[in-house]
Amino acid sequence: xxxxxxxxxxxxxxxxxxxxxxxxxxxxxxxxxxLGGGVDDWAVREVGDGNLNLVFIVEGPAGSLVVKQALxxxxxxxxxxxxxxxxxxxxxxxxxxxxxxxxxxxPRLHHFEAEQAAVVMERLQPHVIxxxxxxxxxxxxxxxxxxxxxxxxxxxxxxxxxxLAGEKKRLQADFCHNTELCxxxxxxxxxxxxxxxxxxxxxTPQLDDVAARFREDAAxxxxxxxxxxxxxxxxxxLIHGDLHTGSxxxxxxxxxxxxxxxxFVGPIGFDVGAVLANLFLAYFSQAGHATHGxxxxxxxxxxxxxxxxVWTGFEARFLELWRSQGRGDAFSADLFADxxxxxxxxxxxxxxxxxxxxxxxxxxxxxxxxRILGLAHVEDLERIADPDRRALCERRALAMGRQLxxxxxxxxxxxxxxxxxxxxxxxxxx
Amino acid sequence: xxxxxxxxxxxxxxxxxxxxxxxxxxxxxxxxxxLGGGVDDWAVREVGDGNLNLVFIVEGPAGSLVVKQALxxxxxxxxxxxxxxxxxxxxxxxxxxxxxxxxxxxPRLHHFEAEQAAVVMERLQPHVIxxxxxxxxxxxxxxxxxxxxxxxxxxxxxxxxxxLAGEKKRLQADFCHNTELCxxxxxxxxxxxxxxxxxxxxxTPQLDDVAARFREDAAxxxxxxxxxxxxxxxxxxLIHGDLHTGSxxxxxxxxxxxxxxxxFVGPIGFDVGAVLANLFLAYFSQAGHATHGxxxxxxxxxxxxxxxxVWTGFEARFLELWRSQGRGDAFSADLFADxxxxxxxxxxxxxxxxxxxxxxxxxxxxxxxxRILGLAHVEDLERIADPDRRALCERRALAMGRQLxxxxxxxxxxxxxxxxxxxxxxxxxx
Numbered sequence: 001x002x003x004x005x006x007x008x009x010x011x012x013x014x015x016x017x018x019x020x021x022x023x024x025x026x027x028x029x030x031x032x033x034x035l036g037g038g039v040d041d042w043a044v045r046e047v048g049d050g051n052l053n054l055v056f057i058v059e060g061p062a063g064s065l066v067v068k069q070a071l072x073x074x075x076x077x078x079x080x081x082x083x084x085x086x087x088x089x090x091x092x093x094x095x096x097x098x099x100x101x102x103x104x105x106x107p108r109l110h111h112f113e114a115e116q117a118a119v120v121m122e123r124l125q126p127h128v129i130x131x132x133x134x135x136x137x138x139x140x141x142x143x144x145x146x147x148x149x150x151x152x153x154x155x156x157x158x159x160x161x162x163x164l165a166g167e168k169k170r171l172q173a174d175f176c177h178n179t180e181l182c183x184x185x186x187x188x189x190x191x192x193x194x195x196x197x198x199x200x201x202x203x204t205p206q207l208d209d210v211a212a213r214f215r216e217d218a219a220x221x222x223x224x225x226x227x228x229x230x231x232x233x234x235x236x237x238l239i240h241g242d243l244h245t246g247s248x249x250x251x252x253x254x255x256x257x258x259x260x261x262x263x264f265v266g267p268i269g270f271d272v273g274a275v276l277a278n279l280f281l282a283y284f285s286q287a288g289h290a291t292h293g294x295x296x297x298x299x300x301x302x303x304x305x306x307x308x309x310v311w312t313g314f315e316a317r318f319l320e321l322w323r324s325q326g327r328g329d330a331f332s333a334d335l336f337a338d339x340x341x342x343x344x345x346x347x348x349x350x351x352x353x354x355x356x357x358x359x360x361x362x363x364x365x366x367x368x369x370x371r372i373l374g375l376a377h378v379e380d381l382e383r384i385a386d387p388d389r390r391a392l393c394e395r396r397a398l399a400m401g402r403q404l405x406x407x408x409x410x411x412x413x414x415x416x417x418x419x420x421x422x423x424x425x426x427x428x429x430x
Numbered sequence: 431x432x433x434x435x436x437x438x439x440x441x442x443x444x445x446x447x448x449x450x451x452x453x454x455x456x457x458x459x460x461x462x463x464x465l466g467g468g469v470d471d472w473a474v475r476e477v478g479d480g481n482l483n484l485v486f487i488v489e490g491p492a493g494s495l496v497v498k499q500a501l502x503x504x505x506x507x508x509x510x511x512x513x514x515x516x517x518x519x520x521x522x523x524x525x526x527x528x529x530x531x532x533x534x535x536x537p538r539l540h541h542f543e544a545e546q547a548a549v550v551m552e553r554l555q556p557h558v559i560x561x562x563x564x565x566x567x568x569x570x571x572x573x574x575x576x577x578x579x580x581x582x583x584x585x586x587x588x589x590x591x592x593x594l595a596g597e598k599k600r601l602q603a604d605f606c607h608n609t610e611l612c613x614x615x616x617x618x619x620x621x622x623x624x625x626x627x628x629x630x631x632x633x634t635p636q637l638d639d640v641a642a643r644f645r646e647d648a649a650x651x652x653x654x655x656x657x658x659x660x661x662x663x664x665x666x667x668l669i670h671g672d673l674h675t676g677s678x679x680x681x682x683x684x685x686x687x688x689x690x691x692x693x694f695v696g697p698i699g700f701d702v703g704a705v706l707a708n709l710f711l712a713y714f715s716q717a718g719h720a721t722h723g724x725x726x727x728x729x730x731x732x733x734x735x736x737x738x739x740v741w742t743g744f745e746a747r748f749l750e751l752w753r754s755q756g757r758g759d760a761f762s763a764d765l766f767a768d769x770x771x772x773x774x775x776x777x778x779x780x781x782x783x784x785x786x787x788x789x790x791x792x793x794x795x796x797x798x799x800x801r802i803l804g805l806a807h808v809e810d811l812e813r814i815a816d817p818d819r820r821a822l823c824e825r826r827a828l829a830m831g832r833q834l835x836x837x838x839x840x841x842x843x844x845x846x847x848x849x850x851x852x853x854x855x856x857x858x859x860x
Binding site: 159160165166168169170172173176177179180182183186191194195216218219221222225226228229232233234235236329330331332334335336338340341343344345347348 | 589590595596598599600602603606607609610612613616621624625646648649651652655656658659662663664665666759760761762764765766768770771773774775777778
């Protein structure tokens with residue numbers, strides 16, 4: 001896989017359209033067989049609502065497919081912000097790697113074409129983007145279990161705990177070239193919300209005071225940039241890189257993770273933190289969605305408990321894999337065969353999980369703040385029409401995010417973190 | 431530079447010899463001009479005493495040169511241990527990167543030829559391999575200053591503190607392919623000395639007990655493998671990767687660093703620890719070189735003080751560069767312009783130097799142990815003919831190495847570390 005050319009987007013590259021797509025798709029791997037019928041029988045609509053790409057749903061007599069195509073610029077901003085097409089290749093490489101580890105948690109992959117920077121994959125049905133479900137108050141009882149498994153397996157098996165160094169370095173070398181997408185994170189998550197930046201936006205004037213305070217918060221700026229430094233150099237595992245609830249499609253019984261175009265070999269806590277951050281944002285937004293008939297109190301409890309279960313599930317599964325399948329070059333198994341060494345290694349595993357817990361909380365905090373003070377916001381909060389009401393939810397989330405970044409090494413359990421969330425939730429200062 | 435083909439060793443590759451070398455050298459860059467005269471006027475001798483390569487000194491009427499050529503196997507072990515020729519390319523890439531940062535601390539570079547996996551460079555004269563000078567009891571008054579500057583500049587300017595992320599990731603991608611040389615370190619430094627391994631050797635039977643104890647030391651095995659994990663994933667800066675006193679050529683007024691073929695983007699403390707380890711080994715070996723006319727007491731004091739000065743010099747220079755030239759993507763300068771943020775960042779710098787100190791001590795400990803219980807030993811100790819006398823020196827060094835690995839987070843200053851060395855030096859248990 002890694003041998004394939006990563007220089008995506010050939011001379012015949014052109015953004016696909018509902019008109020041009022069927023003819024292209026007829027030659028794309030086994031797509032025609034999945035759809036059934038002929039080119040004229042396929043109905044195409046563009047449904048991309050993300051920030052970067054074109055997404056088409058194609059329906060035929062026998063089945064349907066999704067086609068995702070990279071655009072040479074950031075869709076959210078426009079042609080003034082160019083972005084390389086090779087992100088489609090990195091997405092495909094990440095999907096292919098993950099597919100070997102958690103096939104049930106991804107869409108089935110059908111085809112990749114470098115020339116058009118396009119991926120053809122399973123249309124997930126009746127799945128919805130999880131963020132929408134969280135805004136609508138839908139309970140997903142298996143989500144914590146599914147996403148914990150996804151993270152534990154993809155992160156463990158691409159770390160030095162499971163891989164031989166030479167294999168891991170080859171993977172790392174490939175993803176070292178995914179720099180422009182990493183730079184989006186470096187700027188938008190770790191830097192811009194803490195300085196005057198043209199692209200920043202927030203609920204104004206309600207949050208002007210807190211936005212200004214964050215820009216002057218010396219300890220917080222050190223903390224967020226320390227996290228950025230870890231993002232830049234802590235090459236622990238192949239991470240998804242953008243694992244928010246908009247990159248997860250769900251039903252009440254199924255969970256699939258999509259869109260790993262930000263993937264690279266980075267810190268494990270960044271993925272775990274992304275899931276936690278987006279659950280915390282969902283939690284703090286519920287008060288804004290409450291109506292007379294639906295106070296959302298039970299739902300926010302479920303969201304918070306789910307955040308807790310995501311961490312505890314991840315921790316348990318990661319530890320279980322490390323104990324049973326730690327065949328990588330880190331902690332060479334033959335040094336730890338005797339009982340005393342095995343016990344010492346087990347103690348080190350506990351220390352490592354606490355360190356990963358702190359990393360995850362810090363990254364979660366950074367990802368909460370950026371969704372409120374930075375460029376890209378989330379529907380959980382944007383859907384709250386009344387700006388005063390929205391600002392109150394956002395203020396609570398910002399305070400939580402700040403405490404996670406500053407307190408990440410002191411918080412000793414998920415129970416303590418959930419208490420912190422409940423305390424912030426009770427804050428009524430406008 | 432990074433664009434050049436790293437696939438070194440073409441179809442016409444053949445080990446050079448004193449007979450074949452002049453004809454090749456006549457076509458190698460400006461070599462003929464440096465040497466003067468013609469092919470028949472050049473005297474060639476092979477002088478390689480390292481573990482991996484051929485090294486020739488070529489003398490002509492006008493000047494002399496060194497040619498270093500990679501062999502397709504480990505010279506120390508033989509053809510049964512193959513090793514890729516592309517290490518010559520990684521060496522050249524590292525030398526070229528370092529030459530921009532510390533031109534005075536390297537040999538001048540003349541030519542690289544991929545086909546023959548060979549580098550042509552300045553012949554350093556009257557320089558000697560520093561390790562030989564340390565065995566002979568020669569004082570190098572400027573060494574600490576020179577090597578501290580070499581490390582501070584090469585490590586700072588290739589870290590995220592100085593580089594933009596995209597540039598650093600390109601460098602990192604190139605060196606991610608230098609996996610086979612990294613594997614030598616992973617195995618021989620961090621793993622083999624702590625298990626039964628065919629290539630291990632030590633002064634036997636004198637050290638049989640301590641070798642056995644190290645293989646059963648649960649805490650030590652966790653510590654050394656934790657360091658290995660950091661070596662595998664902590665991509666802080668372009669490190670030399672093999673910075674012992676056999677990779678340094680000196681006079682009493684000059685210092686040059688050679689042989690960076692183990693270079694990759696790894697932990698800063700690995701280079702600093704290598705220098706410290708080899709000075710500590712030199713320190714503990716002096717008692718073995720003492721004679722009636724030369725007790726080496728003053729010299730061992732100088733060696734130990736030099737180790738102290740290497741750390742304090744490195745720390746001061748690295749901090750100075752960070753304060754004055756921190757233009758990288760980590761700790762974006764515009765977030766720390768106000769006095770409160772600047773003060774918070776300065777406090778974080780102190781914390782970071784303490785962390786790097788602990789990393790360096792840990793790596794130093796690992797590198798001391800491997801030179802006594804592993805495959806590759808050092809002349810400092812090997813030159814002590816009497817095995818009982820040698821074993822006493824080695825036992826002290828092993829105890830120090832172990833304490834550095836286990837105590838690396840608790841040791842708070844270099845003064846404390848030097849006291850520890852003096853205490854071990856006084857140990858007389860045979």
